[in-house]
Amino acid sequence: MPLKIAVLVKQVPDMNAVKVDKATRAPNLSGQQVASSYDLYAVEQALKLQEQHGGETVAIAVGPASVKEALNRALAMGIDRAILVETADPNAVDTLALAGVIAQQVGAFSPDIVLAGQTADDYESGQVGAQVAELLNLPLVSNIAALEVDGSTLRLKRDMEDGYQSVEVQTPAVLLSSTGLEEPRLPSLKGIMAAKKKTVDIVSASPEAGRVTWSAPLAPEKGSAGIIVQDVSAAEAAQRLVEWLQSEKLL
Amino acid sequence: MAGVLVVGEIGANGALRHVALEAVEAGKSVASAMGGGLTALVIGSNIAAEAAKMNIAGVDKILVVDDPRLASPSAEAATTAIVAAVKASGASVVLIPGTTAGRDSAPRAAARLNAGLAADCVAVAAENGALVATRTVLGGRAQTEIRMPGSSIQMATIRPGAFAKAEGAGSASTESLAVDFGTEDFRVVVTGMTSKGGGASNLDSAPVVVAGGRGLKEPANFALVEDLAAAFGGAVGATRAVVDAGWRDHHEQIGQTGRTVAPGLYIAVGVSGAVQHNVGMQGSGAIVAINRDPDAPIFKIAQFGIVGDLFDVLPALTQQVKAARG
Numbered sequence: 355m356p357l358k359i360a361v362l363v364k365q366v367p368d369m370n371a372v373k374v375d376k377a378t379r380a381p382n383l384s385g386q387q388v389a390s391s392y393d394l395y396a397v398e399q400a401l402k403l404q405e406q407h408g409g410e411t412v413a414i415a416v417g418p419a420s421v422k423e424a425l426n427r428a429l430a431m432g433i434d435r436a437i438l439v440e441t442a443d444p445n446a447v448d449t450l451a452l453a454g455v456i457a458q459q460v461g462a463f464s465p466d467i468v469l470a471g472q473t474a475d476d477y478e479s480g481q482v483g484a485q486v487a488e489l490l491n492l493p494l495v496s497n498i499a500a501l502e503v504d505g506s507t508l509r510l511k512r513d514m515e516d517g518y519q520s521v522e523v524q525t526p527a528v529l530l531s532s533t534g535l536e537e538p539r540l541p542s543l544k545g546i547m548a549a550k551k552k553t554v555d556i557v558s559a560s561p562e563a564g565r566v567t568w569s570a571p572l573a574p575e576k577g578s579a580g581i582i583v584q585d586v587s588a589a590e591a592a593q594r595l596v597e598w599l600q601s602e603k604l605l
Numbered sequence: 606m607a608g609v610l611v612v613g614e615i616g617a618n619g620a621l622r623h624v625a626l627e628a629v630e631a632g633k634s635v636a637s638a639m640g641g642g643l644t645a646l647v648i649g650s651n652i653a654a655e656a657a658k659m660n661i662a663g664v665d666k667i668l669v670v671d672d673p674r675l676a677s678p679s680a681e682a683a684t685t686a687i688v689a690a691v692k693a694s695g696a697s698v699v700l701i702p703g704t705t706a707g708r709d710s711a712p713r714a715a716a717r718l719n720a721g722l723a724a725d726c727v728a729v730a731a732e733n734g735a736l737v738a739t740r741t742v743l744g745g746r747a748q749t750e751i752r753m754p755g756s757s758i759q760m761a762t763i764r765p766g767a768f769a770k771a772e773g774a775g776s777a778s779t780e781s782l783a784v785d786f787g788t789e790d791f792r793v794v795v796t797g798m799t800s801k802g803g804g805a806s807n808l809d810s811a812p813v814v815v816a817g818g819r820g821l822k823e824p825a826n827f828a829l830v831e832d833l834a835a836a837f838g839g840a841v842g843a844t845r846a847v848v849d850a851g852w853r854d855h856h857e858q859i860g861q862t863g864r865t866v867a868p869g870l871y872i873a874v875g876v877s878g879a880v881q882h883n884v885g886m887q888g889s890g891a892i893v894a895i896n897r898d899p900d901a902p903i904f905k906i907a908q909f910g911i912v913g914d915l916f917d918v919l920p921a922l923t924q925q926v927k928a929a930r931g
């Protein structure tokens with residue numbers, strides 16, 4: 355049975371390139387922008403399902419026009435088409451407002467499966483996927499590490515604190531990817547060329563702000579400048595550490 | 606609306622999770638500052654004895670939703686129970702464990718209540734009668750304070766290990782809460798649970814964790830890490846790189862896709878300190894790093910660092926720790 359699959363893709367700063375300004379303690383988020391890492395696992399899973407069952411895959415991103423880059427990545431990996439929901443800063447509104455905007459697009463497509471990331475790399479709230487599920491009254495299965503589709507039945511393996519949980523659910527459902535899924539493929543040159551010809555529908559939205567506010571993220575004041583022991587023998591390094599542990603009442 | 610609702614969680618082994626008591630500790634200060642009392646909610650099947658563990662000083666009332674269909678409650682069923690408990694208790698602040706289950710149901714409940722929600726908080730406080738929740742963002746690099754001025758109900762999930770456990774005998778009353786579940790609450794059916802292998806680990810409760818990374822070069826060398834952990838009476842942790850390589854079991858993995866731990870002392874050996882690893886251990890009391898690369902990011906978050914070859918440092922350290930502990 356062919357499947358209609360929607361994948362949510364957030365564009366985020368590349369976390370490994372984010373540096374904190376020592377003087378202001380403010381992280382610099384204006385560097386290289388990428389698709390959030392869990393979302394790439396979700397894209398990969400969507401493509402695997404399409405290879406097995408056929409159907410249609412759509413990637414959805416909310417943000418300024420520049421998030422088209424993240425959508426292009428998904429298209430180059432093999433997603434059929436994309437929807438860019440243009441808003442000012444998606445991080446300026448709370449997850450529920452953002453989920454409302456996403457639910458509207460997902461609802462209009464009425465997919466069998468909605469795939470989202472477990473959490474976004476930048477603000478790590480891990481709330482958008484669950485709230486999209488709630489707003490569309492769909493069942494939610496998070497932290498998925500494996501997925502099998504049998505008609506309208508989904509059999510999933512979840513990565514939980516206490517072990518791997520197996521669950522079953524009927525489509526339509528919202529699934530949140532974990533890194534236990536298969537590694538995301540790299541776009542091929544052919545994929546990158548093909549992506550240029552794929553459709554990206556642009557719609558606009560203005561999610562409502564105000565329910566939740568937050569202070570500008572800052573690095574904590576203390577920390578970092580720890581004691582460093584270097585260029586001494588292993589025995590002496592060990593001795594200094596033991597003395598420090600004793601002075602800190604850790605030993 | 607006033608008061609705090611704290612949600613307890615039962616683990617797969619049928620026991621109340623530690624984080625439930627940590628959430629009570631977080632909720633106590635908010636409840637005393639804001640007034641309205643503290644209600645605890647426990648959801649599960651056949652849980653009277655576990656629910657009674659929430660009877661701790663500071664808890665006024667325990668609501669129990671005990672239903673055979675809630676043996677491993679779906680996000681939807683937990684949401685329905687939480688929303689019912691918010692209504693029954695009249696709470697304006699809701700604190701939920703930041704576990705897999707809690708982070709499924711909290712956002713759903715927030716959506717159903719049209720409420721603000723702060724994720725995975727490391728501190729909570731009351732300020733002018735409103736909740737202020739602190740969370741870490743950007744891979745642990747920064748913190749932000751969340752306020753919910755546009756929401757009559759204010760919610761937060763609580764990071765496991767970030768708060769002390771509430772203690773002291775309580776005098777709470779216990780009530781069973783009748784919840785009107787619908788068929789949509791049972792759409793997700795649990796069909797099994799398998800262990801991640803490696804058996805039980807005391808990582809969650811160990812006072813000292815020694816974690817090894819790819820710097821160990823090969824699985825057999827983890828004996829060095831095990832020896833040091835044993836000298837401290839602690840537990841062994843691992844990075845994802847070595848778990849993915851099959852050197853260690855997944856249940857030992859620390860980080861974003863593994864466990865979050867907060868021991869008094871965390872020793873990272875041959876671990877580079879990638880953000881995805883650090884988020885799982887940054888709440889530790891003290892962090893010590895042993896790495897031969899002076900520029901390894903792990904040194905940025907360590908209170909004590911040794912730049913050196915772990916194959917020399919570890920045997921010397923283990924011996925001296927043993928001597929010091931007698």
Ligand SMILES: Cc1cc2nc3c(=O)[nH]c(=O)nc-3n(C[C@H](O)[C@H](O)[C@H](O)COP(=O)(O)OP(=O)(O)OC[C@H]3O[C@@H](n4cnc5c(N)ncnc54)[C@H](O)[C@@H]3O)c2cc1C
Nearest residue numbers: 818819820844845846860861862863875877881882897915
């Ligand atoms: C979505 C996502 C989720 C992830 N989740 C997690 C997670 O939960 N947990 C996790 O740990 N990682 C996670 N990762 C992976 C993470 O990004 C790093 O790749 C990983 O933590 C690196 O492991 P490592 O420190 O063991 O290896 P490396 O980064 O290879 O570091 C090895 C270190 O050992 C040092 N070393 C080498 N030889 C010696 C020696 N003889 N003496 C002393 N030091 C030596 C080196 O200088 C180096 O710093 C995740 C990644 C992604 C994309």
Ligand SMILES: Nc1ncnc2c1ncn2[C@@H]1O[C@H](COP(=O)(O)O)[C@@H](O)[C@H]1O
Nearest residue numbers: 362363416470471473474479480481482
């Ligand atoms: N602006 C966005 N556009 C598209 N998808 C998003 C957006 N924000 C969050 N998501 C999806 O929701 C997941 C969880 O995000 P969060 O709740 O912000 O941690 C992400 O991994 C994405 O799949």
